[in-house]
Amino acid sequence: MSEASVLNASGSRIAAEYALDLCARVAAFTDVPGTITRLFLSPATRQVHALLSAEMRALGMRVRVDAVGNVRGLYAGAEPDAPVLLMGSHIDTVPDAGAYDGVLGVAVGLALVRSLAGRRMCFAIEIIAFSEEEGIRFRRPFLGSRGLLGELTADDCSLRDGDGVRFAQTVREFGLNPDELSGDLLTPKTFAFLEVHIEQGPVLESVSKPLGVVSSIVGQTRFALTFRGQANHAGTTPMPMRKDALAAAAKWIGFVEETAQNTPGLVATVGNVRVTPGAANVIAGSAEVTLDVRHASDEARWAAVKILLRGAESIAEARGIRVAIVETSEQNAVEMDAVLREGLMRAAGNAGEAVQGMTSGAGHDAMIVARQMPAAMLFVRSPGGISHHASESVLAGDVEAALKVMTALLAELQFESFGRGNTWA
Numbered sequence: 001m002s003e004a005s006v007l008n009a010s011g012s013r014i015a016a017e018y019a020l021d022l023c024a025r026v027a028a029f030t031d032v033p034g035t036i037t038r039l040f041l042s043p044a045t046r047q048v049h050a051l052l053s054a055e056m057r058a059l060g061m062r063v064r065v066d067a068v069g070n071v072r073g074l075y076a077g078a079e080p081d082a083p084v085l086l087m088g089s090h091i092d093t094v095p096d097a098g099a100y101d102g103v104l105g106v107a108v109g110l111a112l113v114r115s116l117a118g119r120r121m122c123f124a125i126e127i128i129a130f131s132e133e134e135g136i137r138f139r140r141p142f143l144g145s146r147g148l149l150g151e152l153t154a155d156d157c158s159l160r161d162g163d164g165v166r167f168a169q170t171v172r173e174f175g176l177n178p179d180e181l182s183g184d185l186l187t188p189k190t191f192a193f194l195e196v197h198i199e200q201g202p203v204l205e206s207v208s209k210p211l212g213v214v215s216s217i218v219g220q221t222r223f224a225l226t227f228r229g230q231a232n233h234a235g236t237t238p239m240p241m242r243k244d245a246l247a248a249a250a251k252w253i254g255f256v257e258e259t260a261q262n263t264p265g266l267v268a269t270v271g272n273v274r275v276t277p278g279a280a281n282v283i284a285g286s287a288e289v290t291l292d293v294r295h296a297s298d299e300a301r302w303a304a305v306k307i308l309l310r311g312a313e314s315i316a317e318a319r320g321i322r323v324a325i326v327e328t329s330e331q332n333a334v335e336m337d338a339v340l341r342e343g344l345m346r347a348a349g350n351a352g353e354a355v356q357g358m359t360s361g362a363g364h365d366a367m368i369v370a371r372q373m374p375a376a377m378l379f380v381r382s383p384g385g386i387s388h389h390a391s392e393s394v395l396a397g398d399v400e401a402a403l404k405v406m407t408a409l410l411a412e413l414q415f416e417s418f419g420r421g422n423t424w425a
């Protein structure tokens with residue numbers, strides 16, 4: 001096992017250079033020239049599959065693409081039936097994305113395997129490049145990781161993209177078998193999942209640390225609210241006689257911001273407003289607004305949601321207008337595995353790297369995979385806190401730090417510490 005910790009200073013720099021070079025090569029494949037845009041099983045994705053498959057084979061890995069389009073490379077352990085450590089992240093992107101969201105986790109995984117230089121561990125390492133995380137093409141996120149776990153439903157398979165093409169048809173046209181989508185695609189004996197990912201926020205930069213160990217991924221609730229007043233003439237309707245839906249919504253949006261500012265750990269966002277009829281000389285008859293509420297504690301989130309919705313009702317009531325409230329999504333907070341988290345903290349100590357314990361405000365594949373096995377995440381600082389944007393970046397030294405910590409973790413990881421049923425007992 002100690003052989004795995006051979007990543008010395010120059011070794012980790014070379015490994016980081018490899019990972020960053022791989023990110024750059026992946027970024028060259030795009031569906032929209034001049035940007036980085038890769039949607040689920042698009043032509044650019046096929047090119048990325050070819051690149052990653054070739055890299056994996058060159059590293060001595062067994063390669064396959066599973067039914068949902070996840071690229072999988074298996075680096076065998078010392079024994080033929082060794083348990084499997086799963087590592088990776090996603091390779092789809094938002095439109096006009098950066099080069100590191102998702103891809104960095106795959107590249108760091110392959111850099112780790114590369115640094116083993118043929119040495120074998122007491123467990124096998126499977127690197128997974130999830131096909132779909134962002135939810136852009138079919139407006140539903142995490143199809144790759146949910147597919148891995150055998151969680152895809154008939155409803156998922158009948159989703160249609162913007163051109164009306166069904167999900168299952170997309171899978172078939174890519175050359176994969178949609179009949180296998182409902183099965184559990186996990187490699188037997190997989191005992192844990194590790195995801196390295198850019199932070200996509202400003203926290204690590206603000207504490208001047210390169211890395212973060214994620215304690216939990218926040219839960220989130222989304223609502224659509226419609227304030228309904230009375231559209232009327234902007235010139236002839238006296239102020240006391242108006243039922244202005246937009247003015248009510250605006251007052252409530254201020255209340256949402258104020259409530260979140262005064263509630264530790266809460267973030268609440270109204271990101272979209274649609275006003276009808278939407279003319280300069282007409283009082284708004286209706287205002288449809290979205291609400292997104294997140295907190296690491298589900299109880300705190302639910303309590304805040306109650307306050308925010310009651311606020312909408314009382315603002316509407318005071319103005320003699322109505323408000324309709326529809327919940328559009330609800331996702332509980334997901335705790336990362338305590339043993340793996342402690343392992344990452346200890347590994348960081350052993351590697352001499354500073355890490356920050358933190359929650360993740362964004363959803364990630366790890367929160368899906370955590371339903372079936374111990375899972376943990378290592379965040380890499382995002383300069384300027386910028387992500388989902390062409391200027392997204394990472395610092396080479398931070399990637400190097402991540403590789404050192406992951407190497408130290410691999411060196412001490414014992415699969416006996418993890419329970420996933422009796423799959424390998």
Ligand SMILES: [Zn+2]
Nearest residue numbers: 090101102133
């Ligand atoms: Zn991501």
